[in-house]
Amino acid sequence: MLKTTPLNQSHRAMNAKMVDFGGWDMPLHYGSQLDEHHQVRNDAGMFDVSHMLPIDIKGDDVRGFLRQLVANNVDKLTLPGKALYSCMLTPQGGVIDDLIIYFLSENWFRIVVNAGTADKDAAWINAKRDEIAPGLEILPRRDLAMIAIQGPNARAKVWQVISGAQSATENLKLFQSTTLNNYFIARTGYTGEDGFEIILPADDAATFWNELHAAGVAPAGLGARDTLRLEAGMNLYGQDMDETTSPMESGLTWTVDMKSERDFIGKQALTEKPVTQQLQGLVLLDRGVLRSHQKVVAQHNDNEFEGEITSGGFSPTINQSIALARLPSQISVGDEVNVMVRDKKLCAKVVKYPFVRNGKVLIEQ
Numbered sequence: 001m002l003k004t005t006p007l008n009q010s011h012r013a014m015n016a017k018m019v020d021f022g023g024w025d026m027p028l029h030y031g032s033q034l035d036e037h038h039q040v041r042n043d044a045g046m047f048d049v050s051h052m053l054p055i056d057i058k059g060d061d062v063r064g065f066l067r068q069l070v071a072n073n074v075d076k077l078t079l080p081g082k083a084l085y086s087c088m089l090t091p092q093g094g095v096i097d098d099l100i101i102y103f104l105s106e107n108w109f110r111i112v113v114n115a116g117t118a119d120k121d122a123a124w125i126n127a128k129r130d131e132i133a134p135g136l137e138i139l140p141r142r143d144l145a146m147i148a149i150q151g152p153n154a155r156a157k158v159w160q161v162i163s164g165a166q167s168a169t170e171n172l173k174l175f176q177s178t179t180l181n182n183y184f185i186a187r188t189g190y191t192g193e194d195g196f197e198i199i200l201p202a203d204d205a206a207t208f209w210n211e212l213h214a215a216g217v218a219p220a221g222l223g224a225r226d227t228l229r230l231e232a233g234m235n236l237y238g239q240d241m242d243e244t245t246s247p248m249e250s251g252l253t254w255t256v257d258m259k260s261e262r263d264f265i266g267k268q269a270l271t272e273k274p275v276t277q278q279l280q281g282l283v284l285l286d287r288g289v290l291r292s293h294q295k296v297v298a299q300h301n302d303n304e305f306e307g308e309i310t311s312g313g314f315s316p317t318i319n320q321s322i323a324l325a326r327l328p329s330q331i332s333v334g335d336e337v338n339v340m341v342r343d344k345k346l347c348a349k350v351v352k353y354p355f356v357r358n359g360k361v362l363i364e365q
Helices: 008-013 033-042 062-069 118-132 154-161 165-169 202-214 222-231 267-272
Strands: 017-021 024-029 045-048 053-058 083-089 095-105 108-113 137-140 144-150 177-180 183-186 195-201 277-284 295-300 303-315 320-328 336-341 344-351
Touching (some): 008 202, 024 222, 045 202, 062 108, 095 118, 118 137, 144 154, 144 202, 154 165, 165 177, 195 202
Antiparallel strands (some): 095 108, 295 303, 295 336
16 A cells, blocks of 8 residues: 555646655656646746655754764754755765754754655664663654745745745745744755745645645646756765765765764764765767666776766756766766667766756756
């Protein structure tokens, strides 16, 4: 039996194409994945992300617990509502999950974890709580729903629907959140566009979804979500990183605080392990489509090196095939490489990602 979000019937009423996504019954698209992609880039679209799991951590010295639990430094969180992106690591330095941490008060932090790793994450957090800070309360919040509204007009559309939202959020900066009545509103997202991710009671989700639709926000499914996040150069857990890779090999060095004296799970392993690979962007120069797990062959100083595409696909905004690939450190932006596609070598160029942000193509074509 597939798990369902509080919006399952809403998706079906909108004739969504439903698929099994990691054990969840989720909408792939509502007719045209391409139209949904462009709707988010040019106007506003909404995604059901209620399969993701908010976990509230409450009690004395939650901050001290999180200092050890995650690779980024929660001491950066000083303003209530501020958010921090981080990875949670194994002792060997592999990525258990990437997540967002919200500072609500010194006795209450909220983290949002990925759907596919939610059970594993909750078990890990509970186990580490028992070792480090047994007095803390760990509360998985499956009583909540989560909707992402993304696009250049997303905030204005939300202001139409939620009374008082404009005055409450107009000055909200990126990676900040606030609470308005039953809405937890965060200026975050996974598309490379502006907008909000809103957490609210599950019982209110369908009404809110329909109100957003009436205000002109188009529903968008998993297909558009993936092409948007790939264009934005955002990692997907299980493809671009997992427990076998470190943040340094996954383009996430910026999320790891190695400068402070604090210790955290995986820090010693990261210190001792040399980085021999890096995540780079690729743009296909030949005709074809880049896909995950395709082999990349590169030349450097008369030596041949191999890498692998972690995420790939066709970019509707750029109108070319693009990819994220884990390549040897010797390969640099501007190099040309070969990608093995159906036993053929296709030429691709290494570029600095993100490819697209805020509707603008950022790479040279």
